[in-house]
Amino acid sequence: MExxxxxxxxxxxxxxxxxxxxxxxxAEIQIVGDSAVSKENVSKLARxxxxxxxxxxxxxxxxxxxxxx
Amino acid sequence: xxxxxxxxxxxxxxxxxxxxxxxxxxxxxNMGFCIACFERDIAGALGLHRAAVAQYMRxxxxxxxxxxxxxALFAGEYRARGGSATLLRFFMGVFMMVGALVFLGCPLRxxxxxxxxxxxxxxxxxxxxxxxxxxxxxxxxxxxxxxxxISSSPLGGLIMPALMLFFLYLLLKGTVFNPADGxxxxxxxxxxxxxxxxxxxxLGAGLIVGFLAQRTRLCLSGGIRDFILIRDNxxxxxxxxxxxxxxVLNIAFGLFKAGFAGQPIAHSNHIWNFLGLYLVGLTAxxxxxxxxxxxxxxxQGDMDAAAVVIGMIVGAGVIHNFGLASSAMAAxxxxxxxxxxxxxxxxxxxxxxxxxxxxxxGYTYREE
Numbered sequence: 449m450e451x452x453x454x455x456x457x458x459x460x461x462x463x464x465x466x467x468x469x470x471x472x473x474x475a476e477i478q479i480v481g482d483s484a485v486s487k488e489n490v491s492k493l494a495r496x497x498x499x500x501x502x503x504x505x506x507x508x509x510x511x512x513x514x515x516x517x
Numbered sequence: 518x519x520x521x522x523x524x525x526x527x528x529x530x531x532x533x534x535x536x537x538x539x540x541x542x543x544x545x546x547n548m549g550f551c552i553a554c555f556e557r558d559i560a561g562a563l564g565l566h567r568a569a570v571a572q573y574m575r576x577x578x579x580x581x582x583x584x585x586x587x588x589a590l591f592a593g594e595y596r597a598r599g600g601s602a603t604l605l606r607f608f609m610g611v612f613m614m615v616g617a618l619v620f621l622g623c624p625l626r627x628x629x630x631x632x633x634x635x636x637x638x639x640x641x642x643x644x645x646x647x648x649x650x651x652x653x654x655x656x657x658x659x660x661x662x663x664x665x666x667i668s669s670s671p672l673g674g675l676i677m678p679a680l681m682l683f684f685l686y687l688l689l690k691g692t693v694f695n696p697a698d699g700x701x702x703x704x705x706x707x708x709x710x711x712x713x714x715x716x717x718x719x720l721g722a723g724l725i726v727g728f729l730a731q732r733t734r735l736c737l738s739g740g741i742r743d744f745i746l747i748r749d750n751x752x753x754x755x756x757x758x759x760x761x762x763x764x765v766l767n768i769a770f771g772l773f774k775a776g777f778a779g780q781p782i783a784h785s786n787h788i789w790n791f792l793g794l795y796l797v798g799l800t801a802x803x804x805x806x807x808x809x810x811x812x813x814x815x816x817q818g819d820m821d822a823a824a825v826v827i828g829m830i831v832g833a834g835v836i837h838n839f840g841l842a843s844s845a846m847a848a849x850x851x852x853x854x855x856x857x858x859x860x861x862x863x864x865x866x867x868x869x870x871x872x873x874x875x876x877x878x879g880y881t882y883r884e885e
Binding site for chain 1: 592593600601661664665666667739742746747749805806821
């Protein structure tokens with residue numbers, strides 16, 4: 449599974465990095481981040497692209513998700 | 518439309534309505550809220566510049582930071598973080614203020630000016646959209662100022678809220694440190710700096726808008742950016758909400774007056790209205806948020822955003838001391854003809870230099 453670390457990145461770079469991997473056609477991506485805003489934005493993008501989002505760690509400032517198609 | 522979109526639209530309507538109400542209560546015309554103008558007034562109150570018409574310790578700014586801090590603390594989102602090109606962000610804040618003071622307003626005031634019927638603000642909006650678009654181009658190329666880190670202690674992130682509490686104390690107590698010079702704090706006797714709503718209203722408005730903006734992540738450059746980048750209109754709905762909320766109340770209060778001429782605290786020099794907000798849009802997009810968003814982030818522990826805010830305040834001091842800010846249009850008097858206002862040659866050079874510097878930053882800070 450492809451891994452993506454978006455911790456500490458300014459808005460909207462987490463979304464751009466996730467979108468690049470989605471556009472490559474990857475079916476499964478594991479993403480870690482450390483802000484509530486990036487969690488909301490990345491999961492919203494994943495859902496809008498037809499992925500299901502599974503939160504592995506779900507804290508405000510520390511999260512890990514797997515998105516699958 | 519989902520719940521999040523309704524929430525930000527309604528928040529926008531409330532913020533627009535609050536802004537016009539503040540004008541009704543005494544704030545300068547079409548300036549119920551202006552992040553750049555109010556930070557500039559704070560710079561004046563602290564004595565960082567000598568523009569006698571732009572000095573007031575604006576409680577709206579204090580309220581925005583404290584409202585954001587309290588909301589983030591209760592929501593569990595407060596976290597001290599920083600270390601992403603901090604000094605660079607400070608200077609980007611300085612140049613974001615150059616753009617705002619060449620235009621005479623931040624993106625929030627641009628919306629409020631449009632809602633007041635000021636066509637010059639529409640020219641500014643086109644510049645702002647193109648500036649954000651240029652920023653999006655760099656983002657797509659892999660622009661990145663680097664990662665911020667969560668700090669081992671929460672203290673650094675509390676500096677901005679603590680500073681605002683100190684400012685509030687100075688405002689309420691009325692301490693004068695240097696009686697020979699009459700300040701600080703300095704207060705304008707005439708001009709926009711002398712026009713303000715009562716402290717309680719201004720502070721309350723700041724706290725409410727700080728809460729709403731923290732919850733909804735409202736960002737005016739972000740609204741246009743997300744629409745260009747991923748066709749997401751969530752933040753844009755906040756932008757539209759502010760416009761409609763302010764427009765309705767402006768018409769109701771009889772404050773709406775359409776046209777290019779005779780607009781308050783504005784100029785009709787189209788090139789510099791356009792380029793001023795172009796610089797703001799580009800810089801805000803590279804920084805990850807507009808002046809309002811930077812202020813909100815600075816309240817919830819983001820020390821890099823705090824560097825931008827401090828850069829804007831210090832920048833305002835330098836800009837006014839160096840005479841780089843635009844002059845407002847003026848009606849004809851017995852001794853002088855009417856003027857359309859705008860920046861002088863030094864303001865124009867500063868604005869173009871800022872744009873060039875942002876283009877270099879956008880091009881060089883690239884992750885392959």
